[in-house]
Amino acid sequence: MASQASPEVVDEKVTNSTTVPANDHPFENKETLARHQPISNASSTEDVSPDAQEGVKDVEAITMTWSRTHLYMAYIFLWIIYFVDAMNSGVTGALTPYVTSSFQRHSLTATTSIMSSIIGGLWKLPLAKILDLWGRPQGFLMMSMVLTLGLIMMAACNNVQTYAAAQVFYWTGYNGLTYTMSIFIADTSALKSRAFAFAFVSSPYIATAWIGGPIAQNFLSGAGFRWGFGTFAIVTPIMTMPLFLLLWWNQNKAKKTGLIQQRNSGRTTFESLKHYAIEFDVIGVLLLCAGLALFLLPFSLYSYQPLGWKAPMIICMIIFGGVLLGVFAVYEKYFAPVAYIDYSLLTDRTVFGACILSGVLFVEFYIWDSYFPSFLQVVNGLNVTETSYIVNIYSIGSCFFSLIVGILVRITGRFKWLALYFGVPFTILGVGLMIAFRQPDQNIGYIIMCQIFIAFSGGTLVICEQMAAMAAASHQQVATVIAVEGMFASVGGAIGSTVAAAIWTGVFPKQLAKNLPTEALPELTTIYGSLTTQLSYPIGNATRTAIIESYGETQKLMLIASTAVLVLAIGSVMMWRDINVKDLKQVKGVVF
Incomplete structure (x- = not known):
């Protein structure tokens, strides 16, 4: 099994006698088909693609220049960055309800993520152009700086408005950084190994899920949430710098060997600003x-x-x-002059289906997940650490199972069957069962069972959807395709958060007014706006029981909405072609 995932010096070359079955190929017209036609075994001295954009040429030159040792080092650095980012997001997620509650705005927990989801997702397409036009190292450094700025702002915020603005910078940087690393993985891995490569760099979530909650709890009990954000504002740039320096070193090495030519646009500063304003739409x-x-x-x-x-x-x-x-x-x-989205990509049904699935998964996830940590603490009486363990079942299970999915894709060359016959049905099953089990009178073991179903199936769908989008594109288009898929995901997340917030603000206060005992009604606004206040009433107290019942009614509607949305996932996967990724070559040089 280990040999199936071993890195190879050069991406697979397919002999002239090998053909791709017509019904398996992602393209229907001859012009796009030619980009992915099987090619003969090339010599070890490959040339940079002459028609590619500058960023693509640069990364091809890097992979042709660097050694296998540097490839291994790059993936180790990627794993470390993902580890830090996973810890960061876990702590941030656990702290957010307490940040909004400190400003008496717990109900805005989902709202703070709407703008950040929109901007973070829409930014990926301009970022894709930055990566293609300027280069991967430059885009990576920029996103690391934006992420760090967001963390600094979150540490210094004094009201919920500033925190929401900080979330925009944080999630733009976070999503941009992970997106840039995804593009780098696509640049440096063969298609048949790419699912496993994505699963490998995501594996830190298996470990960090257990430590995010305790770290957040220690900050809340000690130095406060501000130092939680401040600590990662220091750690993040330190951990991202080694990968940037490695890429920068090999890019300069490629320039010295002549693989990267010196470029001079000949434009003035004003002309350059105008040019990029048009290019980035x-x-x-x-x-x-x-x-x-x-x-x-x-x-x-x-x-x-x-x-x-x-x-x-x-x-x-x-x-x-x-x-x-x-x-x-x-x-x-x-x-x-230059369209924001390359709409020709969406005419391919595999790409379009992958994008629809990405959006659907994020819509349904954010509907049921936005107030899930608060539910576990209020209804089930868990502390922050215990809550993080339940919430992170998805991260642990999806990242673990995606490793198995990556190996299966490498062995079989196929991914559609995994999504259609396992991923979609078990996601619907897990979310649907929570309608009955995420209620005050149910044992928490049933919630854990549902989370395991969703985790294994979710890990399958995320890997397969990314593979579908990338398999139906040339190397030149990969950054744009992943950006479009990411845009659908982020906009889907914003829509999901919007639906969750609309249900919460429309149902929860009405249920509180209906269920609270008469003596507690004057505190309705305070109870509605603060998780800390909700937790201040002991379990068994009449007011706490009323709050718990109100959570149950509100969560039921959220889960019904999530399950209904998932029906779209069935059709989106059925749209895909059954592509055999073993027969396609995309990248050059020393790759995984």
Whole structure:
């Protein structure tokens, strides 16, 4: 089994006698088919793709220049960065309800992630162009700096608005950093080994799931949540620098050997600013970000307005958001010099199906997960550490099982059957069962069982969806394809958080008003807005029992919505072609 995942010096070359079955191939037209046609065994001295963009040429030159030792070192550094990031996200997730509660805004726990999900997801497409035009090391360094800035802002925030702004920087940097590393893995791994490579670098989540909660608990009990963020603001740049230096060293080495030619655009500073503003479609990005934000945020903010949905601010936000989304569509079709999305990619049903699945998985996940940690503490009486263990079953199980999926893809060359016959059915089963089991009168063991179902199936679907998107693209298109898939995921996460916040703000306070004993009704607003206040009532107390019952009714509606959304996952996977990744060559040089 170990030999199946062993790195190889050069990506697989397929002999001329080998052909790809027509019904297995991801392309239907001859022009795109030619990009993935099997090729003859090449000599060890490969050339950089002449028609590729500069960033792609640079990374091909790096893989042709570096040694196998440097390849191993790069993957070790990747594993370490993923380890730190996994710890970071675990601690941040555990601390967030307490940050919002410290400002008496616990109900905004999901809302703080809406803007960060939108911007973090939409930023991936401009980032893909940065990676393709400027280079992988430059994009990696930029995202590390943005992530660090977000952590500093979170440590220094004094109100929920500043924290929400900090979340935008944090998740833009976090998603951008993991996205950049994903592109690097795609650049340095053969298609048949890529599923295992992705699973390998994600494996730190198996360990960090056990330590994120205790770390968060220690910060809350001691130095406070600010030092939790501050510590990672120091650790993150230190841990990301070795990989950047390794890439930078080999890029300079490739320049000295002549594989990377010196480039001079001949443009003035103003001309360069104009050029990149067009290339990155700045106007389109701003229209889309503003439109989605204005349209989605009212669903979680309306309960704070005295007039609710009839409030002028809420009505204006929805109308202007819808108008801006319409203006974006018109601008992209008729006026944009460079379109924000390469829509030709979405005409391939495998790519489109992978993107739809990515969006669906994030919508349903964020609907049921947004208030899950609070539920476990209030309803089941768990502390922060114990809660983190339950919440992180998904991370542990999905990352463990994705290693098995990676090996199966490498052996069989196929991934569609794993998603269609295991991933989708077991995800629906796990989420559907939680409608009955995530209730106050149920044993927590049933919740753990459901989480295991969702974890194993989720790990399968994430790997398979990424493989589907990448297998239906050339090396030149990989960064864009993964960015589009990531955009669907992040927008899906924003929609899921919006639905969760809308259900929570629309149902939970009404249930509290209905269930609370008369003497506790004056505290309704405080109970609704603070997790700490909810936990201050001992289990068995009439007020705590009313709060628990209110959680149960609200969570039931969230889970019903999640299960309904998952129906779309069946059709999205059925759209994929049954591609055999053993027959496709994408990358060059010393690769995994």
